Amino acid sequence: MREALKARVLGLASSAATAAAPAAAMATARRSVTAQAPSPRRGVGHGKAFASFGEIVQGRRTDGEDFLITLPVDLWSRCRVSCEPCAGPSVVEAPLAKSRRVAEELLRVLGLASGVRLRIELRRDIPVGKGLSSSTADMLAVLRACQAPLGIVFGNAFISRLFAGIEPHDALHYPTSVVYNHRRGRLLDRLGYIPDFRIVAVDAGGEVCTETYNRRLDFSPTLIDDYQRLYQHAVAAFAKRDDAAIAHCALQATELHLARTSNELLRRLLERAKRMDVLGLLNTHSGTCGGFLLPGDADDDDLGRVRARLAGLGAVFHTRTLRIPP
Numbered sequence: 192m193r194e195a196l197k198a199r200v201l202g203l204a205s206s207a208a209t210a211a212a213p214a215a216a217m218a219t220a221r222r223s224v225t226a227q228a229p230s231p232r233r234g235v236g237h238g239k240a241f242a243s244f245g246e247i248v249q250g251r252r253t254d255g256e257d258f259l260i261t262l263p264v265d266l267w268s269r270c271r272v273s274c275e276p277c278a279g280p281s282v283v284e285a286p287l288a289k290s291r292r293v294a295e296e297l298l299r300v301l302g303l304a305s306g307v308r309l310r311i312e313l314r315r316d317i318p319v320g321k322g323l324s325s326s327t328a329d330m331l332a333v334l335r336a337c338q339a340p341l342g343i344v345f346g347n348a349f350i351s352r353l354f355a356g357i358e359p360h361d362a363l364h365y366p367t368s369v370v371y372n373h374r375r376g377r378l379l380d381r382l383g384y385i386p387d388f389r390i391v392a393v394d395a396g397g398e399v400c401t402e403t404y405n406r407r408l409d410f411s412p413t414l415i416d417d418y419q420r421l422y423q424h425a426v427a428a429f430a431k432r433d434d435a436a437i438a439h440c441a442l443q444a445t446e447l448h449l450a451r452t453s454n455e456l457l458r459r460l461l462e463r464a465k466r467m468d469v470l471g472l473l474n475t476h477s478g479t480c481g482g483f484l485l486p487g488d489a490d491d492d493d494l495g496r497v498r499a500r501l502a503g504l505g506a507v508f509h510t511r512t513l514r515i516p517p
Contacts, residue, residue: 231307231341235273238335240328241513242266242317243361244390244482245475247368247437248425248444250418251410257374260425261362262473263385263513268315268328274340277308285311289326289357290333296353297337297345309337318508320398322478324361330354331363351376359477366515368429370422382429385512386437387487388470391497394506395456395479410451417447438471438484445474445481457481459504467500487511 247260272294281298285291294309311333317325331350338344345353347364354360355376362371362378370380410418421443428436442464449457457474460481464472473482483497494509501507 231274231276231303232339233275234340235271236336236339237269237271238332238338239267239269240331240335240363242268242328243324243363244392244510244512245322245473245478245480246361246444247441247473248418248421249373249476250421250444250447251408251415252422253415253419256379257372257408258370258379258422259361259373259476260370260382260429261365261368262388263363263366263368264323264390264510265513266315266317266323266328266510268313268317268325268332270329270332270336271312272333272336272340273310274337275308276306278306280305281307281309283309283311285309285333286313287326287329290329292357293330293333293353294337296356297334297341301341301343303341309340311336318394318480320478321394321480322475323480324363326358327354327360327363330357330360347378351378370426380426382426384429384432385515386429386432386434387512387514388434388438389485389487389489389494389509389511390473390482391485391494391501391507391509392480392482393456393460393501393504394508396505397479414447414451421447434486435470438473440471441473441484442471445472448474448476456505463500463504467497469497487514 241263243261244264245262247262249259251257281303283291283294285294290311290313294311298304298307313329313332315325315328317323317328319325334345334350350364359373361373362369367385368382369378370382371378421440425437425440428440445457445461448454449461460472464483470484470486473484485493485497498507
């Protein structure tokens with residue numbers, strides 16, 4: 192029976208991808224799991240998720256599809272979930288509202304409205320509110336940590352619909368860079384590659400609310416045409432695994448974002464980038480950071496030279512893109 196239930200949920204992951212709205216998809220999920228619910232295991236589960244440093248490009252295509260191209264980086268959220276039986280309604284104890292909501296929704300979908308207590312602990316090295324996908328990473332780490340105690344594995348499309356019902360999110364549940372509609376939770380293209388960059392980042396300070404930013408998205412017809420061309424160039428650059436061309440697309444995306452938002456930090460960073468020996472400039476569209484892109488084999492002296500040119504612009508830190516073993 193447990194295997195049958197797993198098949199239903201994993202099958203739902205595929206059908207949910209075509210659902211018109213996240214709420215409808217989750218309602219379908221709850222109706223679909225009508226057989227015997229899984230038997231949670233008393234014990235502990237662990238999960239983790241990497242971050243994305245903003246996006247290579249984020250905009251809107253001429254067909255009206257909002258999109259972003261993720262850039263996985265070596266920053267992580269890690270979760271520990273302990274599961275035990277309890278009397279009465281199921282309870283989720285979690286430090287963050289969105290992560291608690293993920294676990295509560297999983298229990299509802301699986302028909303576990305009573306008898307289960309989940310205690311969630313999170314730790315991360317991802318800066319919060321900076322456009323580095325910290326909340327998505329937390330939610331994904333929680334979901335992954337819940338899988339073993341709940342005795343089930345969730346498919347990627349199911350995860351997309353679950354998260355889309357909570358907030359616009361990054362596609363961290365896919366292992367490489369992808370093209371993704373972050374507002375609807377829809378995979379648009381698997382790029383199958385992560386460029387090899389070291390990133391020297393500047394943080395202007397403060398925080399940006401992802402939901403507020405995405406409610407205010409507006410693109411002129413001219414910008415939409417520009418983003419369509421840039422989307423095509425970026426996909427072609429990924430197909431060729433051309434890191435220099437990918438970095439140039441990031442620079443062009445930063446210029447378009449500056450034209451739309453008049454972001455003062457990006458204006459200053461672009462002026463510096465054009466006078467420095469870097470591949471490109473990345474921005475966290477719904478955040479507070481910009482990132483200078485260097486080749487993956489750049490050494491610490493190279494990083495130091497870039498950092499020295501950024502004094503006075505904000506807090507400086509560095510990271511690198513995620514490397515996947517062959």
